[in-house]
Amino acid sequence: MKKKVKIVAGITWAFVCLILIIILFPGLNSFSASTAKLPFMKINPNYTGGEVANQIVAESCTLDIRKPVFDGLFKERKNGFVQLDWRGNLPGKIVDSIDFDHDKKIDFCIFIDRKQLKTTIDQFNKNVKNIIISTPTSYGWSVRVGLRK
Amino acid sequence: MTDSFILGLSSGSACLVTCGMVMFPYLMAGSAGVKRIAIDLSLFLFTRFVIYFILATMAWYFGQAIFSNPLVRNFVPGILYIVFAVMLVWYSISNSRNPKCPAEIVKTVNDKRLVPIFLGVVNSLGFCPALFIILTKGATQGTLLQSYLAFLAFFVGSSLWFLPLPLAGQIQKKEVLKTVGILATGLAGIIFMIKGLTNLIGGIING
Amino acid sequence: MDNTLLSSSLNKSFGKSLLYTLPMFLITFMFMTGGRLNFSDPYSLLATLIAFLLVNILYFMMHYSGKTDRYRVVLFIIFAMSLSFTLIKNMIAIRSSMSFSQADVLECKIPFCHLVIPMMIIPAAFTKSIIFPGSILNGFANISSMVVLWLVATIVLGRGFCSWGCFYGGWDDGFSRIRKRPVIKHINEISRWMPFAVLFMVALTAALTLVPTYCDWICPFKTVTEFEQVTSLESASKAAIFISLFGGLVVVLPILTRKRTQCSFLCPLGAINSLSNKVTPFTVKVDREVCNECFKCVEVCPLYALSREDIRAGKVSIFCSKCGKCVDACTKNAIHYGIKGVPAGHLKNFSRNLFLFVSFLFLAIFSAGAIISSFQSLLKLVF
Ligand code: SF4
């Protein structure tokens, strides 16, 4: 009897799998859309650069200053970064003063020479470290500046 | 700290299955319930912690003396990492690996209450390549605190495996766990080999 | 009983094989053409027709000849090569190079592949996010669809994914067939567990650093897909590591051992897939009553999934990818596809037919896009 139940269960499971495979491809878009809604289906801020905290609009371009990212597995890490994104029609040389922690004090000044691919910063906040990334992007230019807590 | 934790965690798994099975009967022998087991295990872990604390201090002080010469500082740690990492990898792939755990000596201890302490000493001083690597790391840290942190991470990583020791009797597939642990130790060795090479190349560039 | 008779017991007559191929014919036609043929682009039409015929002829031959692996591997290798070809072609068209830049990472434009999955589980649980610079739902190889495809395939096929779904496996499977006889015959038994050790280490390091360490440092298939631009000592070391691993584990060792050494000793996803062999209904069974212990199956298994002890104990190990090579090699038909719960030696044909339909359908449809696209490019190149 037990043996028969096992056989029936095995074959039933095999047929369920057959159906799963048959509906997998036609249903892929809707399955993926549902999966994308799961709470963990978003890209970690260490990759996206974090949420935009402040946007500075100039004549031909905008600067997005993102929230500093310190995300670790369980808690915030000692070292992190702040990402800056310039979008739009950018000048050849970019000079901006950044207050990323909204304390009304300049934390660092950044100088980008887009032609020479050269970026430098002047730090006024002891928690600002160095430039991690400075690169042209499809929308303009992005920089990540290292921070410590 | 991350690499010390990983080293502890990977070598700890193999250590648990090789040595844990020897320790288990002694730690549990005559124990009357969970409380006794918890006390024995805490004593064992505490002893390991103390030994690592002493080792971290000694490693750092010796390191200060030995590595004060910039030439030595640029080359020796990298070479030591590579040598110990090769030993670790060899340990994981070698067929003639000695399966005996130093904790076997515990059979010579008569007073059962001292067993957890004795085991803690033997286990933390059971000189394996992983410990050599962590000693090198401790010796090359900038401050004593950093050396403590490296040892602490190693201690936490390796101790995690001992927490479920009371359940060891029920662990099926001990062989699989042991094999995977030993192989993971070898991989940790490779990570440190790369670290050693990077140190050495950095040393050559700086030197 | 006569060996030839037994060995041919899985094959079918021409008509019966055609009948068995009919459902595959209809379903693949629907998927490959979308229900109607596009006559406006002759290259695309021709490429689709060639791919469609190829798939169905291979499936027909599996039934007609009773051999599985012999025809599976053709599509499997073509899939691996086509995918790499299509990916590289797209990348060169978009970026004029096979390497991706820092900007691609910042903009989360990196195509996702299933090998990332073992590293994203712990961070997903604790940080409620994915540690990969890809797109969740949009664009080519987005994270959601790849996760769904892998998850369903793994539940249904178990480690069968590694012989019927993975677009990397075809590389070492292909190289493992170049020599007739192996030069290296024995390996240390414990190495079979290496993927679990790799899984442990990469899952741990990825969780602690929130970086998909396997992709970043190890994955040998970056050689045939895409890789980080070499701009520093670190990126140069990474390149040296993945290129040597590709050369060693995907090319040289498979040629010398006739085994899929990358899949046997390195891939962390292979380890997870092995565990999922416990869930899938399909399996490979050993009929002890007919087995004469010739151990041909042990010799040919490309994944070190069979040992003499396994055969004596009448079971295959969790490493089995259901490739069918052992089934093809067994002259007694003692090792065969089976369904869990059904005792070994029973319903051999039924189990094989059902498994073949499920697994081949997955492979055919999953591979169709890449194969059609690369055939189309080749046609354009030739004419
Ligand atoms: S072991 Fe890994 S690379 Fe090989 S087929 Fe399986 S998933 Fe693909």
Ligand code: SF4
């Ligand atoms: S046991 Fe057979 S089916 Fe499984 S991987 Fe080995 S050869 Fe392939």
